[in-house]
Amino acid sequence: MNIGQAANHSGVSAKTIRYYESIGLIPEASRTESGYRRYGDKDVETLRFIHHSRNLGFSVKDVGMLLDLWRNQKRASADVKALALSHIAEVDRKIEELRKMRDTLTHLTQRCHGDDRPDCPILEELAGETIDA
Amino acid sequence: MNIGQAANHSGVSAKTIRYYESIGLIPEASRTESGYRRYGDKDVETLRFIHHSRNLGFSVKDVGMLLDLWRNQKRASADVKALALSHIAEVDRKIEELRKMRDTLTHLTQRCHGDDRPDCPILEELAGETIDA
DNA sequence: ATTGACCTTCCAGCTTCTGGAATCTTTATA
DNA sequence: TATAAAGATTCCAGAAGCTGGAAGGTCAAT
Missing domain, CATH: 1.10.1660.10 (Multidrug-efflux Transporter Regulator; Chain: A; Domain 2)
Structure with missing residues (x-):
């Protein structure tokens, strides 16, 4: 085809x-x-x-390794599992990072009244010292 | 400086x-x-x-908008809040996507014995029909 | 005078595609 | 049979957000 x-x-x-x-x-x-x-x-x-x-x-690189393992009849399933577990750890890390961001963002937006007045805690905090999310 | x-x-x-x-x-x-x-x-x-x-x-583009709002004394805090809320929604979307990935990955790895034998459900499922995570 | 820490510009590369241009092949229809 | 549409080809560029490195200029101290 x-x-x-x-x-x-x-x-x-x-x-x-x-x-x-x-x-x-x-x-x-x-x-x-x-x-x-x-x-x-x-x-x-x-x-x-x-x-x-x-x-x-x-990642594409990981996919390359998975393909090699897939094609290799003699691979150890442990090798595949190790790759997958390491990827899970990475995904968890990203989730955690995003979760922290969201918590901070939520905190900020809750304190902003969000009307037509100019004062805005979001901008004030972004300009401040203490954001580490 | x-x-x-x-x-x-x-x-x-x-x-x-x-x-x-x-x-x-x-x-x-x-x-x-x-x-x-x-x-x-x-x-x-x-x-x-x-x-x-x-x-x-x-995003850098969003930061540009935030900077404009920050510098503009007459901005409405609603505009800032809208930007932040939309960003939160995007972060939530990403978290959800990652969570789905992790769930599928966890499921796969649990079914893989992970020793020196070659048979591996992870590879089998990747080669199969039904992965949509 | 020389060393080393800064600074400058510019080019390339990372990741993972995606869009588009210019051109060819195949297939279907009038 | 002519032609048009669909689908294929290659190649170049751009998206995001930096980061590394090369080649070289500047500044402060020894």
């Missing part, structure tokens, strides 16, 4: 498939006589794997 | 101060005869404002 079909079946856009090829995440596709890329079911499966992994927030 | 001092006092690195100037977030600094940028307490205050805003996750 052509790249458009592969895109539809995998959830990865044609543009992005070409991009993944260009950075070496996926191997170069074979070509038709006229130069169109050709894809098979196996390729679509790989693209779907990538799509799912990206949806779970794995 | 020179840019290094301004950086130390504001928490914004010299490199980043120059960057902010280059994109117009802050006005061009005045210069000494030899070309060094000069900063005063007011400038440091502005940089600190920016630093705090960035720490709270506001």
Whole structure:
């Protein structure tokens, strides 16, 4: 099938498939006589794997490692799990960071009356000393 | 003071101060005869404002708007509050997205025994149909 | 005079695509 | 058969927000 079909079946856009090829995440596709890329079911499966992994927030680099592990019949599941756990830790870190931000923001907005008067605790605190969120 | 001092006092690195100037977030600094940028307490205050805003996750573009509001004595606090509330909504959206990711990831890793055997539900599910996190 | 800490500019790279231009191929229709 | 639309190709640029590094000028102290 052509790249458009592969895109539809995998959830990865044609543009992005070409991009993944260009950075070496996926191997170069074979070509038709006229130069169109050709894809098979196996390729679509790989693209779907990538799509799912990206949806779970794995970096493209991590996805590369996951693909290697996936293709390697002799991998230890511990290696996969370690990668996933480390990613979970990273996600947790981000959540915590965002949660702190939101708490501070909520605190600030609650103290701002939000009418047509100019005085605003939000701006005052942003200009002050003590914001570390 | 020179840019290094301004950086130390504001928490914004010299490199980043120059960057902010280059994109117009802050006005061009005045210069000494030899070309060094000069900063005063007011400038440091502005940089600190920016630093705090960035720490709270506001985009540089939003920070530009906040700076305008801050400098405009006639602004309505409602405008500031609206910006902040909209940002909170965005932060909440991101938190929710990350939480979904983490839940799926946690689910996956729990089902992976994580030893030296090769079979791994994480990879199997990534290759499957049903991941939407 | 020299050292070292600053400062300057400019260019490149990070991450992950996405949009767009110019051009070719394939397919369908009039 | 002519032609038009859909889909493919390559390449360049831009998005956000810095950060690193090179090559070089300046300032203060020794």
